[in-house]
Amino acid sequence: MAKQEIREPKQRRSIEKKQSIIRASYKLFSDKGYYKTNTVEIAQEAGVSTGIVYSYFQDKKDILFEVIKFYISSLSEQFQPLLNTPIKKDHMPIVIEKFIDISIASHTMNAEAHNEFFALSLLEKDIFTLFNDFENSLLSELYELLVSAGFSKINLLEKVRISYGIVEQVCHDYILQKQTREEFDIAKLLAIDIIVALLNNKI
Known part of the structure; x- marks a missing residue:
């Protein structure tokens, strides 16, 4: 047909x-x-x-594909103010904290949508690819921002990817309410310290 x-x-x-x-x-x-x-x-x-x-x-899946692109565009907009601002090495703790806060806000702007689309990405390769492309684009922008700030390019993209994974874990723990507020604040500070140390070759 x-x-x-x-x-x-x-x-x-x-x-x-x-x-x-x-x-x-x-x-x-x-x-x-x-x-x-x-x-x-x-x-x-x-x-x-x-x-x-x-x-x-064409069909409902075609609509879903456009909806996911709309959702990802909304996520991207959340990060643009931070990504468009030059950073300094000695300001990294503040930058990382802002990134964590934006990540949490982007995850919770519509928790139901986040959960639904994440689940669908595990079932549909095309949707997984959209989210993967968004993540790669975000990491690439972070990489360029860090290079401009004077960080060494050696293994930098890998460090950015690991740092992003740490941020994602902090966000998911917050969303799933696995911690008290005090425990979350401690986890956030530890995440910031670890990422700063990683970027500065101290671990």
């Missing part, structure tokens, strides 16, 4: 319709889950007909 022709909107009204479908899908996938949401519900939430949905998207 041949796939239907999908049009790419060019006029403002058409672009807004497609965006409303993506936002409606984002809400429903977060609230109900991807597998429990159908295109009729998406159309109703977006205020369009089902036919309009299928004029912009």
Whole structure:
């Protein structure tokens, strides 16, 4: 069976319709889950007909792909102020703390979406690739920022990747409420100390 022709909107009204479908899908996938949401519900939430949905998207998985890109774009925006600001070596503890705080905020801006999309990334290779590309892009920007600050390039990308893993663990422990506030504060300070030492070749 041949796939239907999908049009790419060019006029403002058409672009807004497609965006409303993506936002409606984002809400429903977060609230109900991807597998429990159908295109009729998406159309109703977006205020369009089902036919309009299928004029912009091949199927529900095609919608999901665009929703994930929308979500990743939102994550990326959270980090841009930090990534666009030059840093100094002796300010690294402050920079790392800001990065941890932004990471926690980005994880919790929609916890339901984060959990749903992370689970889907384990099942769908295309979605995993989107998140992996986002992570690689983020790490590349961090690498360039650190090089500009005067850090040695030797094994730097590997150090950045390990540091990112440490930050992710701190974030997940916070989200899952595995610690008291005091324990979290201690874990955060330890993470900062470890990352600073790693970047400065002290461990």
